[in-house]
Amino acid sequence: MRIMTWNIQDFAISKFKPTDADPGDLRQYYIHSTIRQVNPDILIVLEVETSVEDGRSMGSIVSDTSGGPAVRQLLWLLRATDSRSKWMVVPPIILGGGGKKEGIAVFFKNTAVDFQGPNIVGPAMYNDEIQESTSPPGPTVNWDDPWADALPVGQRNLAGRYQWAADGSHTPLTFPDGDSRQPYQTIFKEKAGTQRTFNIFSMHLPSKADKAVDAIGAMAKIPELIRDSNPNEIRIVTADFNINVLNSNYDGSYDPLIDLGYKLIFKNPPTHLATLSVASTAGTNPYYGFMSQGPPGNSPDALTVLPDTSGDWPRKLLDNFLVRPNNLRYSASVVNRVTGKQFAAIMRTSIPDINAKPGDQAAHDGEFRRIENFGAIRLGSDHLPIYIDL
Numbered sequence: 001m002r003i004m005t006w007n008i009q010d011f012a013i014s015k016f017k018p019t020d021a022d023p024g025d026l027r028q029y030y031i032h033s034t035i036r037q038v039n040p041d042i043l044i045v046l047e048v049e050t051s052v053e054d055g056r057s058m059g060s061i062v063s064d065t066s067g068g069p070a071v072r073q074l075l076w077l078l079r080a081t082d083s084r085s086k087w088m089v090v091p092p093i094i095l096g097g098g099g100k101k102e103g104i105a106v107f108f109k110n111t112a113v114d115f116q117g118p119n120i121v122g123p124a125m126y127n128d129e130i131q132e133s134t135s136p137p138g139p140t141v142n143w144d145d146p147w148a149d150a151l152p153v154g155q156r157n158l159a160g161r162y163q164w165a166a167d168g169s170h171t172p173l174t175f176p177d178g179d180s181r182q183p184y185q186t187i188f189k190e191k192a193g194t195q196r197t198f199n200i201f202s203m204h205l206p207s208k209a210d211k212a213v214d215a216i217g218a219m220a221k222i223p224e225l226i227r228d229s230n231p232n233e234i235r236i237v238t239a240d241f242n243i244n245v246l247n248s249n250y251d252g253s254y255d256p257l258i259d260l261g262y263k264l265i266f267k268n269p270p271t272h273l274a275t276l277s278v279a280s281t282a283g284t285n286p287y288y289g290f291m292s293q294g295p296p297g298n299s300p301d302a303l304t305v306l307p308d309t310s311g312d313w314p315r316k317l318l319d320n321f322l323v324r325p326n327n328l329r330y331s332a333s334v335v336n337r338v339t340g341k342q343f344a345a346i347m348r349t350s351i352p353d354i355n356a357k358p359g360d361q362a363a364h365d366g367e368f369r370r371i372e373n374f375g376a377i378r379l380g381s382d383h384l385p386i387y388i389d390l
Contacts, residue, residue: 001112001190001198004040005319006385007240011105012049012066015380016073026376030337030346032077037343038335038387041112042188045071046204046240048092048103058182059162062092062103064146071105072146078107086110090160091147095204096181104184104202106160110152113188113198117158161185166221173221176214180206183219183237196232198390201225203239212242213253220256229324234390237262237322240383246270246314254322263326265388269334270315276378281351281364286339288351290374291315292382319386332388338377348372 008015008031016028035043048067050056062068071092078087088110092103108115121141142148142156151158162182164173175182183203190196203219205212219225219237229235243253245267254264270291273279280289293313321332337346354364354373368374 001042001196001390002038002040002387003042003044003198003200003236003238003321003390004035004038004385004387005044005046005202005238005321006035007046007204007319007381007383009047009381009383010049011045011047011070013069013073014066015070022371022376022379024371026371027380028077030376030380032074032081033346034335034337034343034385035074035078036081038385040387041109042198042200043107044200044202044238045074045105045107046102046202048105050094050101050103052099052101056094056101058094058097058101060094061147062094067092067103067105068146071103072150074105075107075150084111086152088115088152088155089150090115090158090186091143091150093160093162093184095162095184097179100179100181100206102181102204104160104204106184106186106200106202108188111191113190115151115155115158116187116189116197117161118185118187119159119161121157121159164222164224167223167226173218175203175205175218176211180211180215183222185224194232196234197230199224199233199235201235201237203237203241205239205242207242209243209250209253213250216241216243216253217256220260225257226260234328235262235324236388238320238386240319242318244314245317245320247316248314257322260324261326262322262324263328265321265323265330265332266317266319266334266386268317269336270317271319271334271384271386272316273378273382273384275382276369276375279365279369279374279378280361281355281368282361285351286336286341287315288339290338290368319383321386321388323388323390328390330388330390332386335385335387338374346377347374 018025050062050067054063075089090106092105094101162184181204183201186200188198205215243250272292274290274292282289293315354367
């Protein structure tokens, strides 16, 4: 089973439309072709945009002016180019409040897995331990248009879960404040083999590292993450954690989940890209100067300065998986299509070829940043995707 997570920065329908900066729609090609090359069974897309002004609250479907159409466009592309896999998507709901609102879209091959909720559409989407309700849930309904065919027949009344309370409490957990985005639970059952259950918690943690550390502490209080695993259950926490594993100032930040028996998968390599205006071909293979760096002690959203020739400023590994049981056999990778170590590079001209051309570093960097090279990748997202095989 291959599970892929990708924070596609500001994921909106604009990613699939030509612009002055991207007249050939190369961002769409980068996003779609990368997913096709990785070929996951489950794909988790973070940072699905939603309007912050239309009054929609947590738990509502994302707005249909930005993120909603983008999710359906990607679903259409996956179905059009891989009809045999029967691609589906869990309709993305709003997580977080205020200016932090966004959604998570969980795509899956219905030939590989069935979606099992855990919630159902309608009144029961709001969990009893939050409402302190003892009355039975109201009648369930299917997702309405334009999401009516997003899920398979028989699963169209199911939804992910986003509300949480500590064990024995009716008080909602916050991650770490009321507007912060919540963990989003989706459950899938394997159709073949031993029919394992994949219990997945996806999240986009606060951009400030100190708040993200507090959010991990709150996650470790979620009963569904604490309880003993069921037979054949694999539990996965996957996120843009916004905590840099490569920055020793944040050693121990993942311990609240590790202490519950979860294994942190990536200790290296970096996953966060430099801004287009500073990305450089200076440096050495495989990262040169196109991965973001920042001074130790600064949060992951600190101003990027490149290249750091002293080696004192760590690059940023922000995206990860934590898996339980922690003794599972697995393989995992960060998908780097700039240098194309594992998956085909997408750049028209490779970094070694750019650096071999006449001209100074500024000329080399200018060609590197063009849309047909690094530009399509960086305008597609500031994060590299990750995946794990289980």
